[in-house]
Amino acid sequence: xxxxxxxxxxxxxxxxxxxxxxxxxxxxxxxxxxxxxxxxxxxxxxxxxxxxxxxxxxxxxxxxxxxxxxxxxxxxxxxxxxxxxxxxxxxxxxxxxxxxxxxxxxxxxxxxxxxxxxxxxxxxxxxxxxxxxxxxxxxxxxxxxxxxxxxxxxxxxxxxxxxxxxxxxxxxxxxxxxxxxxxxxxxxxxxxxxxxxxxxxxxxxxxxxxxxxxxxxxxxx
Numbered sequence: 507x508x509x510x511x512x513x514x515x516x517x518x519x520x521x522x523x524x525x526x527x528x529x530x531x532x533x534x535x536x537x538x539x540x541x542x543x544x545x546x547x548x549x550x551x552x553x554x555x556x557x558x559x560x561x562x563x564x565x566x567x568x569x570x571x572x573x574x575x576x577x578x579x580x581x582x583x584x585x586x587x588x589x590x591x592x593x594x595x596x597x598x599x600x601x602x603x604x605x606x607x608x609x610x611x612x613x614x615x616x617x618x619x620x621x622x623x624x625x626x627x628x629x630x631x632x633x634x635x636x637x638x639x640x641x642x643x644x645x646x647x648x649x650x651x652x653x654x655x656x657x658x659x660x661x662x663x664x665x666x667x668x669x670x671x672x673x674x675x676x677x678x679x680x681x682x683x684x685x686x687x688x689x690x691x692x693x694x695x696x697x698x699x700x701x702x703x704x705x706x707x708x709x710x711x712x713x714x715x716x717x718x719x720x721x722x723x724x725x726x727x
Contacts, residue, residue, distance in 0.1 A: 507668075510525055510528060510637045510707055510709055512639055512640075513639070513675035513676050516574055518720045518721075524707065525637065536603040537604075539581070540608070541582050541606065542610075543584040546585070546610065546614065547617075547656065559572055585622075599627065605634060609640030609642055643673055644672070647665055648669075648670065648672065669715070697727065701724045704721065705721025
């Protein structure tokens, strides 16, 4: 699977160019599946924010993600998948060009990726593109740090470990996401880590990691 791990989405021409390169064709010709699941695990999210993501409102911040002008959009809600059978939903995933995975709580998203079977399917999706925002990116890392765990039922801060580094998103966007906060967060992880702002993405293809940025980012470790 080809990964475009972002903090705030496809927010500038450099990240958009990287996305089109990963897709291998124009965005307007691509079939996208939206995964809003992480939002249900975070106390700041709920029906209104999920609606905004799914509706792909071009006047909102979702213009950088679900509102990019995809050829088609569908919704893949992971909490529903265990009840309908893999023979039904796996073809939906295989027919898509890209999975658009929204933010929220990464441990909640990780739980449902495993429970649904999507996590087990990832290694076979070599031609698919995964575009994550915030928790949708962090879920691919080995750990997110206790700093970012908001789901009360999370057993710990571990996530899927598809990549070997962690991500501190929204650098400088909030008063609690300063470079000093990121440095303290990284010190306790025991793995390499990146702090990235809304104008930065990390592209991962076949184990090769490239930072795409028109903003600020820092690598730790």
